[in-house]
Amino acid sequence: MLINWYPGHMNRARRKIEEILPKVDVVIEVLDARLPLSSTNPMIQELRKDKPYLKVLSKSDLADDATTLAWQKHFSEQTNTDCLAITTESVEIARTIPSRVQKLVPHRGTAAKPVRALIVGIPNVGKSTLLNTLVGRKIANTGDEPAVTKGQQKVVLSKEFYLIDTPGMTWPGSKDEMINYRLAASGAIRDTAIEYDDVAMFAMDYMLQRYPELIIKRYGLKKLFDTAYEDLEQVAAKRGCLRKGGYDLTRVGDLFVRELRAGKLGKISFEQPDKQFKYRDLEIGL
Numbered sequence: 001m002l003i004n005w006y007p008g009h010m011n012r013a014r015r016k017i018e019e020i021l022p023k024v025d026v027v028i029e030v031l032d033a034r035l036p037l038s039s040t041n042p043m044i045q046e047l048r049k050d051k052p053y054l055k056v057l058s059k060s061d062l063a064d065d066a067t068t069l070a071w072q073k074h075f076s077e078q079t080n081t082d083c084l085a086i087t088t089e090s091v092e093i094a095r096t097i098p099s100r101v102q103k104l105v106p107h108r109g110t111a112a113k114p115v116r117a118l119i120v121g122i123p124n125v126g127k128s129t130l131l132n133t134l135v136g137r138k139i140a141n142t143g144d145e146p147a148v149t150k151g152q153q154k155v156v157l158s159k160e161f162y163l164i165d166t167p168g169m170t171w172p173g174s175k176d177e178m179i180n181y182r183l184a185a186s187g188a189i190r191d192t193a194i195e196y197d198d199v200a201m202f203a204m205d206y207m208l209q210r211y212p213e214l215i216i217k218r219y220g221l222k223k224l225f226d227t228a229y230e231d232l233e234q235v236a237a238k239r240g241c242l243r244k245g246g247y248d249l250t251r252v253g254d255l256f257v258r259e260l261r262a263g264k265l266g267k268i269s270f271e272q273p274d275k276q277f278k279y280r281d282l283e284i285g286l
Contacts, residue, residue: 017047020118020164025105026052028097028163030121030130033057033085035270036071038182041122052104053081054097054117058126061087067269074273080104086130094133098161111159118164124188131155131165182270187261197232200253203260204228206270214266218259232256 021027027048032039036057055075060068068085075083082104086094101117102108108115121127132138134157155163181202184194205228207215212224215231219238225231233247241252259265 014043014047017044017118017120017166021047021049021051024051024116024118024164025108026054026101026115026117028054028056028101028117028119030056030058030119030125030127032125032186032188033060033063033068033071034268035182035186036075036273037271038179039122039125039186039188041120044120050080052101053078054101054104055081055083056097056130057083057085058121058130059087060085061089062263062267064267064269067272070273088126088129091133094130097130097134098157101161109160114159115161116164117161118166120166122183122188124186127165131163134163185257185260185270195253196257197249197253200232200249200256201228203257204232207260207265207268211266211268214268218265 027044029040029044036055057063057068057071072083072085075081082100084093084097084100098115101115105115107113119127119131135155153165155165157163180189181199183189184199185203204215208224208228208231215221215224215235219235221231221234221238225234232249232252235256236242236247236249236252239252239255241248241255243251260268
């Protein structure tokens, strides 16, 4: 699944970030806890150089707890980097972000020299929700579709700390089709750019390998078959996704992917840090 897209506003966002990076002290990147590698923007890694880095694993309530802890350990062991896992409900944890950032830039944090943090994240990763939590009121639009945030804004948290918000930045699509499938399954790619039955086939195959018990429990199945196709048919039968002559795989694919994204199947992670972590795996596919 090769996704090739690069809207004009993404190009403008890159230029804006290149302009602002010399003026900030630290980069905060919001990642999807279910896929921290795939939701990392390689352009951010490239552009930030040696700036201190806070990785925020959002939506951790949807991710496998043990795997999220392993990712936190993995990232925190990297040079000049801290990592924090949050959920939409963990308001108090999210509000520790300014103090964690302060530790990364101890030479800043006064009224005369406030901490200047750039906050970034690919579309639909939870950045707007985090901003609203930090400020304590709605200042950024949120939604379940990518590209909700359109402009750039300065968000003052105190006299000693402010954030620069940016639009969600993405890239043309990785040469690794598995990364593109993970992004599609998580909701980071617009639904108009994907085929639900295709993404559902990938997601079901992954679930059968790693979390088969969650499929059985959610859909009340007696057993699982050897292929994603057969098990999607089982789900279609259970949920009445039928059409003349057989099962409606487009309809059941839509249902399965949406339930997966919403966490209705349980806590899952699409990737683990025990695989060798290389940013070149995110190489842009042109």
